[in-house]
Amino acid sequence: MARALIRRLLFGVIAVAGVVVLAFLLEFVVPGDPAKAIAPRAQSPAVLASIRAQLHLNQPLIVQFADYFGSLLRGNLGTSYIQRQSVASLIGPRLLTTGVLALAGVVAEVVIGGTLGILATLYGRVRALVSAVNLTLLAIPIFVLGLLLLLVFGFQLAVAPVTGGAGPAQLVLPALTLGLIGAPWYAQIVADQMQDSLASSYVRTAVSKGLSDSYILRRHVLRNVLSPAITMIGLDLGSYLSGVVTVEVVFVWPGIGLLAVDSLHNLDRPIVMGTVIVGAIAVVFFNLVADVLRMFVDPRTGEEL
């Protein structure tokens, strides 16, 4: 079990390294002169030349990369072109903000999706309704849903705040948006797994032991449903992250996603690269966490990681 985890960790490190290389290379595919980006109003070529020298832009590619990688390992993600601050200091405080939103979103999608799935399995009449809801949710792009919720709850009903910020009141709508978008997947998984469980031999054994329906659901069936749900969370992380970025833009939630998008528009490349690298690390890390969690929930997976 430990060996499998270490193997996963290794893959993760390689993946992050790959992302770093790609992000770095992208820098050189980008049209435009970084020196000009930093000092747009500088006219004299001497100033631009000195900026380029400072950034080692005249050195061969490998040297620049080694330089960058070296500072990366020391925790230095570079300096923003525009804001005169280190990238790390800009990203750092926002990590927690995005983390809170991400966590709230995952809870929302598991709860909403799980409830839909359980209802659809247990109550045949509800199944068609749940299918229709699922289909609708799948057809809405995340930002449209976010805006619709903002419109209805923020403006028309005035029960949610409409200005940006990171408070608990502002958390509701973005988390709900993430939750609703992810719900159909979890509903499907939960419904499938529940159907398998309910038809299984061990549920029949539980019935033969005279256990009540609600006890069986709670103590036997739900445990078996958890494992595929957690797997899904792990697999889902990449696209979930994208959703978080979009939601941050829609609701002006001051997290890493909003920072990345704004920096992209400002052509502040160091920040973009920094956020992409941090994002890659986060995905790898949480995938590992999901794997570990899954091992606790489903004892069978320990050996086959």
Add this chain to the structure above:
Amino acid sequence: MTPGQPEQAPALEITDLNVRYGPVHAVRDACLTVGAGQVVALIGETGSGKSSLALAAARLLPSSAAVTGQVAIAGRDVSALGGSAFRRVRASLLGCIAQDAMAALNPVVPVGRQVGELFAVHAGMSRPQAAEAAVAALAQVEIRHPAAVARLYPHQLSGGMRQRVMIAMAMALAPPLIVADEPTTALDVSTQAEILALIGELRARMRSGFLWITHDMGVVAELADWAAVMYAGRIVEQGPVDVIFDAPAHPYTEGLLATRRDLRSGAPGAPLFQIRGSPPGPAELPPGCPFAPRCPRATATCTEVDPPLEPAGSTGGHEAACHHPGTGADQKAGAKVAAAEAGAAEAGDHLGTAGTVTL
């Protein structure tokens, strides 16, 4: 009159049980009794209805199955009980041992907990008490280091141990009836022997009655007191095990035994005896006796009239559903009986009966 302790109510009494899955009539008019402390083997091929009968008696069939008839466990008429009422008394009346222990145990719950919940839910024990009781139950089925095993998950146990866990669960509350659905079929021969020995001991100690479903005549010979043979949804023969083995009345039973005899004692290289043909599916039952198309003794009557279950032979309780029941493999004896019957009919009624059988 079935053997067993006559003072105690029979462990199981099934009367006129019918099981239908939609248009398919899987079990027809079954009547069966398991005496207190008695082991009754229910023998049949796949599709004979034996599992349906046992599951119907245990109320473990899906709700799409239509079950009619009466079922009494330890003297209590349980067919009259509603769903939740039955659930409450279920564990103390009836234990079930399933065929595939790997599938029948919850893969994500330790086995100790799965045994313990019986005590926690039905015997009102607290969590630690139930855990101890579970360990004791595991020890009773001769699992060594029961406390350590209780913490393991089903997939970490061997097949034999899983089966022992199932037995422990079934016997936890010492119910008067245990329904076992081919519990040794999935095990290798040596494990099977161990489990059968275990059952023998437990049975001596616990006085529970067993309804043991199997298609293996060897298991029947070793374990059962009474045997009932099913074919195409009907009980076609039942009686004490030694009578069934030595002097079977129904041609199907004779066929089953002949198959086994050849396996045991046939000459090497000689072809094995086979009952030719295959059993009818529940949707394709022929008129008359369902075994007639394969029966060596079939006559015109057999294809027209479905024989009722009637006493056969001299031993009390031995019944067979056959127009031409045999008394063992002795054909001459059968012929004598037939001749005597024909003679009696002639003597008693000058009209006689046309087309009676001659063996």
Add this chain to the structure above:
Amino acid sequence: MPAVAAPGRRAPWTRVPAAGPGQRPARRRWPWQLIAGVAVLVVFAGLAICAPLFGNPAQQDLVHGLGPTGLPVGPSPRYPLGTDLLGRSELVRLVYGIRVSLLVALIANATSIVIGTTVGLLAGYFRGPVEQLLMRFTDIGLALPYTLAGLVIAAVLPAGMTRVIVIITVLFWSYPARLVYGEVLRLRKRGFVEAGEAMGASGLTIVRRHLAPHVTSMMIAYSPLNAASAVAFEATLSYLSAGINPPTASLGNMISDGQAAISYAPILVIAPGLAIMGLTLAFLLIGEGAKAFNPDLRRLSWLGR
């Protein structure tokens, strides 16, 4: 006499054969999802084709298009959906936006499927190191967070439809590649490839004769779902200014423009939002209907975020 296909597995172009002379062929019921989806799609396509008849999407009407305070005008006889913040007719822009979405769906869908199919076929047929290399790339492609990666690619390309199509193609080809690869492996297991090679057929013939029909039918059934994802993703990218930028009308950038006016002119967000949903739903329904013809696809996962 056409051979009767194996039960449960019919290539969509073979009709159910007649049972014999004098008997009518069995009538196959078209699933309602297919009919509904095609109907909606036809309506949208009609609108898109007739777009020039509606007017000029970039034309600003500073006289009648903006109210006395400079704010956009609501729905009126002259402007059935009102005007946007620059006095342009919302209806005209909507229709042009639909046209863009459909074009992107068509082209990006085709390119991503073609590339994906090629990769999958090559990997599945040639096995060995080629397979390993291609499938590693596919794995990376599958794990990428769509939106983030799209943003990064967008940073290096000039705005416009080409950029969107490139991004979608780059991010979407891995899924069909994996599907095709799996299918080719399954076909191999069934002996198609061995049989062909035993008969001395060249690689190309084997691919064409034996693998292509199954793969094609699978891709035909998959493409509506791919198209639905493409529509949604193009909208998201354009919303984040990483796709098509104004003044060219895209449903996504119409929403991002309209977001500022959401409190007093919600139609600017609702109309394009509904259009996106309608288009996506149409494709999803067609995809659902198509699954009826190819039951292997029942477990397909659909949209990314």
